[in-house]
Amino acid sequence: MNNSSQPLSVSSDQPARRNLKWRVVDITVASVIAIACSLIYWAAALAYAPLAFADAAIPGILGLMNGLWLFAGPLALIIVRKPGAAVYAEVVAAVVESLLGNSWGGSATFLIGLVQGLAAEIVFACVLYSVWNVWVTMISGAVSGVACWGYTFVTNLQAIDWNGVYGSVNLITTIISGALFAGLFSWWLYVAIAKTGALDHFESGRIIRRKDSQSGTVQSANSQEARI
Amino acid sequence: MGARIEITHWSYRYPLKEDWAVKDVNLNVAAGEKILLTGRSGWGKSTLLQAIAGIVGDTEDGGQALGTIMIDDESALEKHGCVGLIMQDPESQIVFARVIDNATFGGENLGVDRKEILSRTHNALSTVHLDKDCGIEPDHLAQELSGGQIQRLSIASIMVMQPDVIICDEPTANLDPEGVKDVVVAIGQIAEEIGATLIVVDHNDTVWEPIIDRKVILDAGYENNDFKEQIAKLREEIKIPEYERSSSKSIQAMRAHALQCGFEGQNVGHEFTGEFNTHEITAITGVNGAGKTTLAMTLAGLLPAISGDVSVSEDIRADIASCDPHEWESRELAPRIQFVFQNPEHQFVTNSVLLEMISALRISHPQLDEKGLRSLAINRLAYYELELQSNQNPYTLSGGQKRRLTVACAIEANPRILIVDEPTYGQDPITWMALVKMFAQLRDSGTCIITVTHDRDFIEMLGAREIELSPLEISHASVKDGDDDIHVFAKSSQSHFVSSLNPITRLGIGIIIGLPLIVSLDIISASVALGLEFVIAMVLGFSLKTLARYTWPVLIGAAGSFITVMMYNAQHSWILALATAIRVIAMGAPAIVMVMRIDPTDLADAFVQKLHISDRFVYAALAGFRLLPFLRVDLESIHQARAIRAIQSRSRLKKLRDDAVSLLVLAIRRSTTLSIVMQARGFGSQVTRTHIRISRTHLRDWCALAVAIAVPVIALGVAYYGGTLNLFGNLV
Numbered sequence: 001m002n003n004s005s006q007p008l009s010v011s012s013d014q015p016a017r018r019n020l021k022w023r024v025v026d027i028t029v030a031s032v033i034a035i036a037c038s039l040i041y042w043a044a045a046l047a048y049a050p051l052a053f054a055d056a057a058i059p060g061i062l063g064l065m066n067g068l069w070l071f072a073g074p075l076a077l078i079i080v081r082k083p084g085a086a087v088y089a090e091v092v093a094a095v096v097e098s099l100l101g102n103s104w105g106g107s108a109t110f111l112i113g114l115v116q117g118l119a120a121e122i123v124f125a126c127v128l129y130s131v132w133n134v135w136v137t138m139i140s141g142a143v144s145g146v147a148c149w150g151y152t153f154v155t156n157l158q159a160i161d162w163n164g165v166y167g168s169v170n171l172i173t174t175i176i177s178g179a180l181f182a183g184l185f186s187w188w189l190y191v192a193i194a195k196t197g198a199l200d201h202f203e204s205g206r207i208i209r210r211k212d213s214q215s216g217t218v219q220s221a222n223s224q225e226a227r228i
Numbered sequence: 229m230g231a232r233i234e235i236t237h238w239s240y241r242y243p244l245k246e247d248w249a250v251k252d253v254n255l256n257v258a259a260g261e262k263i264l265l266t267g268r269s270g271w272g273k274s275t276l277l278q279a280i281a282g283i284v285g286d287t288e289d290g291g292q293a294l295g296t297i298m299i300d301d302e303s304a305l306e307k308h309g310c311v312g313l314i315m316q317d318p319e320s321q322i323v324f325a326r327v328i329d330n331a332t333f334g335g336e337n338l339g340v341d342r343k344e345i346l347s348r349t350h351n352a353l354s355t356v357h358l359d360k361d362c363g364i365e366p367d368h369l370a371q372e373l374s375g376g377q378i379q380r381l382s383i384a385s386i387m388v389m390q391p392d393v394i395i396c397d398e399p400t401a402n403l404d405p406e407g408v409k410d411v412v413v414a415i416g417q418i419a420e421e422i423g424a425t426l427i428v429v430d431h432n433d434t435v436w437e438p439i440i441d442r443k444v445i446l447d448a449g450y451e452n453n454d455f456k457e458q459i460a461k462l463r464e465e466i467k468i469p470e471y472e473r474s475s476s477k478s479i480q481a482m483r484a485h486a487l488q489c490g491f492e493g494q495n496v497g498h499e500f501t502g503e504f505n506t507h508e509i510t511a512i513t514g515v516n517g518a519g520k521t522t523l524a525m526t527l528a529g530l531l532p533a534i535s536g537d538v539s540v541s542e543d544i545r546a547d548i549a550s551c552d553p554h555e556w557e558s559r560e561l562a563p564r565i566q567f568v569f570q571n572p573e574h575q576f577v578t579n580s581v582l583l584e585m586i587s588a589l590r591i592s593h594p595q596l597d598e599k600g601l602r603s604l605a606i607n608r609l610a611y612y613e614l615e616l617q618s619n620q621n622p623y624t625l626s627g628g629q630k631r632r633l634t635v636a637c638a639i640e641a642n643p644r645i646l647i648v649d650e651p652t653y654g655q656d657p658i659t660w661m662a663l664v665k666m667f668a669q670l671r672d673s674g675t676c677i678i679t680v681t682h683d684r685d686f687i688e689m690l691g692a693r694e695i696e697l698s699p700l701e702i703s704h705a706s707v708k709d710g711d712d713d714i715h716v717f718a719k720s721s722q723s724h725f726v727s728s729l730n731p732i733t734r735l736g737i738g739i740i741i742g743l744p745l746i747v748s749l750d751i752i753s754a755s756v757a758l759g760l761e762f763v764i765a766m767v768l769g770f771s772l773k774t775l776a777r778y779t780w781p782v783l784i785g786a787a788g789s790f791i792t793v794m795m796y797n798a799q800h801s802w803i804l805a806l807a808t809a810i811r812v813i814a815m816g817a818p819a820i821v822m823v824m825r826i827d828p829t830d831l832a833d834a835f836v837q838k839l840h841i842s843d844r845f846v847y848a849a850l851a852g853f854r855l856l857p858f859l860r861v862d863l864e865s866i867h868q869a870r871a872i873r874a875i876q877s878r879s880r881l882k883k884l885r886d887d888a889v890s891l892l893v894l895a896i897r898r899s900t901t902l903s904i905v906m907q908a909r910g911f912g913s914q915v916t917r918t919h920i921r922i923s924r925t926h927l928r929d930w931c932a933l934a935v936a937i938a939v940p941v942i943a944l945g946v947a948y949y950g951g952t953l954n955l956f957g958n959l960v
Contacts, residue, residue: 019288022844022845023286023288023903023912024844024848024903024906024907024911024912025899025900025903027844027845027848027849027903028848028851028852028899028900028902028903028906029896029899029900029903031845031848031849031851031852031853031899032852032855032895032896032898032899032902033892033895033896033899034849034852035852035853035855035856035859035895036859036891036892036895039856039859039860039863039891040884040887040888040891043863043884043887088845092849092852095831095849096853096856098819098820098823099823099826099828099831099853109819110735110739111739111743154746154956155746155812155815156785156789156792156808156812157789157792157793157808158746158749158808158956158957159749159793159797159801159804159805159807159808159957160792160793160796160797160798160957161797161798164796164798165796166792166796185885189888189889189892192889193889193892193893193896195579195621196579196621196623196624196893197621197623197624198623198893198896198897198900199896200242200243200244200290200624201243201289201290201900203288203290206243206244206290209244210244213244
């Protein structure tokens with residue numbers, strides 16, 4: 001390369017200044033994550049349909065599965081890292097689900113998505129979109145779980161004492177499930193996806209790849225070459 | 229008018245890469261000049277072309293750029309929309325469902341006057357032969373077009389933008405010869421008409437000669453830019469023995485009789501009868517849409533035959549009872565039949581190039597231990613020029629490398645039958661030759677090879693037997709008269725009145741007709757509301773059958789809520805449980821009935837124009853929605869790839885987890901490409917967009933909303949006078 005040429009537009013491998021403005025790629029990636037998630041929700045619903053019977057045996061235990069339907073928001077947010085990503089992804093996923101038709105009822109899905117997305121978003125807003133780790137994501141998932149529980153009780157389960165046995169067990173299981181599926185699982189997914197290089201356009205993806213290449217997994221003699 | 233392009237010492241390095249993707253490029257193109265760029269595979273042509281289009285080089289992408297790219301003395305990054313980019317994969321270039329929306333998209337993004345866009349679009353579609361006179365209605369679904377037609381649609385879309393520069397990144401790579409000719413002609417024509425500067429990169433140089441002014445070679449170490457000449461030279465060096473067709477060793481490996489292939493019961497292509505032999509390569513050719521891939525997948529046992537049968541010779545089956553590979557188990561399939569998907573990313577099952585090769589060698593060398601497999605794998609990767617990448621994640625390879633790795637893995641698994649979809653796509657002469665040599669070896673060792681290909685040189689050099697498939701004659705009229713369920717623009721609701729409402733009104737009604745009911749949990753308000761809704765639905769012309777078909781999920785949900793409330797409410801009151809169930813239906817059913825079959829494009833228009841939600845977000849979501857069927861196919865292919873490679877998770881949770889990662893990676897890849905395609909059409913600039921489609925509301929929308937509000941008001945009113953109003957059940 002000709003080193004005498006003036007670097008007129010240079011950016012570096014160092015973390016870029018935090019930019020909260022959405023790029024086109026942020027928008028398309030967030031929306032397609034939401035759409036892929038709605039497909040995963042659908043696959044999960046098929047795989048776990050038999051579990052519905054468990055609810056009769058142990059009251060409120062079904063709450064353990066609720067988190068499976070909450071991870072689009074946190075996942076999109078930890079990947080694109082722009083304000084509103086969780087709300088956007090949950091709403092898009094919900095609109096797609098309602099256009100396809102599901103058991104929560106068309107337009108109502110839209111509302112659930114909005115409520116759950118806002119709940120997930122609030123946690124990251126509280127840390128000013130500057131802390132990105134598995135703990136905050138798990139809290140976000142848990143809070144999203146609370147929203148999910150609250151919505152179900154207002155719409156479907158008003159007749160049940162929300163602070164009775166069923167209500168409390170359901171709340172606790174939903175929170176655990178939200179933290180595990182929407183939090184831990186989202187984080188795990190994000191790391192696994194980042195390692196494939198699919199997120200190299202994002203600061204979130206580059207952090208993981210830099211760590212990955214430093215962690216000594218590369219052992220061959222020409223590791224310099226192989227690592228790229 | 230054409231613009232002048234000056235590229236001075238421009239280099240680019242992707243984030244996290246140590247090598248420069250493009251190194252010190254200098255290039256001057258005069259205004260209105262038409263040039264063809266060539267160079268060895270992997271010299272970063274797509275990067276350079278995207279940089280000229282102002283898409284690569286944004287600081288937040290984390291890459292590093294040196295030097296300058298100026299278009300008429302302004303930085304390319306600032307010149308959004310004055311450069312139109314046409315890329316190689318036709319499928320990924322469709323942004324929206326309908327032909328017309330794709331054609332006008334670029335013009336809308338640039339804020340061109342509405343009338344002007346319409347007249348330009350009319351002109352453009354007729355130039356590329358995609359207008360009514362050629363049997364393509366504006367509302368035709370873009371995905372039903374052939375590859376060549378889709379490329380021409382992209383060209384039309386660029387033409388509507390009237391850019392100063394047109395850039396083509398291998399626009400003919402995936403096309404059949406007929407399609408190639410049409411696309412070249414169309415590009416020449418529009419460049420001439422607009423007077424734009426034209427830059428083309430394509431492996432197939434000869435077809436461009438009539439329309440270009442000069443050829444530019446952009447790689448110092450690359451002397452000969454003619455693919456055919458290079459191959460002829462290499463051929464002398466490598467010496468692939470002439471293939472003797474009348475080989476006495478050749479016996480039948482597989483046979484198809486009256487085979488009808490297709491997806492989900494839908495025929496693709498004609499019935500097929502034929503046989504495939506060992507020591508022989510068979511090339512399946514034909515125009516796009518003739519059903520080549522579907523046939524290949526059916527032969528490989530990945531798709532069930534619709535009718536007819538596939539049977540594998542006894543010699544290859546050995547102890548397997550069934551002769552139909554579709555009935556075999558994964559561990560039986562893998563050593564016998566290997567299949568290579570068109571999209572290499574469907575095929576990857578591990579985290580590194582080395583592990584990919586090891587997993588293939590494990591099939592062909594079951595006797596080797598891990599150490600032996602490892603050293604053999606490194607050795608084989610070196611042959612395919614992939615040894616430097618051995619520790620890389622396979623997804624991070626370049627397009628040509630990915631293809632080479634998947635083909636190499638299938639070859640190294642040493643199957644009795646190898647079925648490959650487009651094996652040589654994206655290879656340069658050297659890697660192309662390496663693959664051809666391996667195919668020849670495999671053939672001579674007795675493998676039956678079946679390939680879907682457009683590559684004439686490949687067919688010729690390997691002396692492949694050719695089977696040309698012809699497409700089904702689908703007249704456009706028959707598509708239109710067919711099942712209206714598959715058409716987006718079929719009447720969007722069973723009720724005429726509902727169809728005539730604005731989508732946003734329908735969404736709104738779905739919410740407000742039910743939502744207020746949450747204030748009271750009692751059987752009277754719920755029943756009155758549900759009764760009113762039912763009467764309204766009947767008046768609007770919904771049949772009972774349709775209502776049942778749409779709302780059954782809500783009925784199941786209601787039954788679930790009934791049981792839960794019955795069991796766990798403190799009073800064990802069945803009345804409360806019944807009230808809950810009725811209310812769930814009263815809230816959920818209209819929401820589904822109103823929303824079902826809304827056209828997503830109409831809904832997006834309404835969101836933007838009526839609710840004034842940012843058009844960037846809404847249209848990106850709409851474009852993403854179009855990917856849904858592709859993601860479904862992706863999910864299916866991921867499962868099939870695991871079967872071929874004899875890798876399957878036992879646990880359900882693990883399977884869900886693996887599916888989720890693979891699907892999301894593919895989804896993110898697709899959306900990254902989508903963002904490039906959309907930006908190449910000027911999407912995301914600060915200009916206020918023009919709206920070609922206008923979302924309208926009428927008096928009837930307001931009347932419908934009024935009725936929707938009246939339903940819960942009446943229901944709650946009746947409950948109040950009846951004294952049954954029960955605020956928020958047990959919640960307060």
